[in-house]
Amino acid sequence: MPVRAEIQHALIDLYESLFARFGPQHWWPGDSPTEIAIGAVLTQNTSWSNVEKAIANLRAQDALDFDALLKLGDGELAEIIRPAGYYNTKSRYLKHLANFVKTLPTGRLDDLKRLDLADARRRLLAVKGIGPETADSILLYACDMPTFVVDAYTRRVLSRHGLIEASASYDDIKRLVEDALPRETLLFNEFHALIVKLCKEHCRTTAQCARCPWEHHPHDASP
């Protein structure tokens, strides 16, 4: 279904004003596809500052790759990622992801790039612990594939701007943005990263963000 022109223009305006205000974000904060995917699992319902501690622990243990991760015992891995919270659950999820990646032709996430986007997404979603947001984060930020990530920040900002209903599902929101904007990896990457930037550094708290008057002062503090 085509997106209403009014909504489409509002989404484009939002993106452009965020970009003008904050500039390119060059996400994801992580320097290899593997690290990005591990971070995507660890950040489930968890603040990034806690994820950073867990990733630092993994790096210190030389366990920031899927082979090394699979050699650790469940309890051992859980202890390493403890600061990220839900450590028993996430320890299992990380192993499911590692096992999945090892089934790919060359055993690397890059193999997903050779698949059709919808097919790659279906395969990721079949892995226990990989839901829609984690799958899209991996596809967009680790595999450079043009899929849009919907998370709590995305929902909050789009809802605050009257672009989605409170009842909108994950797929409703994803479809809206993908149908309204050019389906380009770089654009989806920057748009989602800018939304997070807005929430974290402009609004700072959830309460402030929920009533963020961004559209009323889109150019505040800009040079």
Add this chain to the structure above:
DNA sequence: GACCAGGCACATC
């Protein structure tokens, strides 16, 4: 000491 944070699987209706 509440309340919150870049979800997800699973049970139940």
Add this chain to the structure above:
DNA sequence: GATGTGCATGGT
């Protein structure tokens, strides 16, 4: 399909 619950740490 919608709704409820368990999972857990560290910052405010």
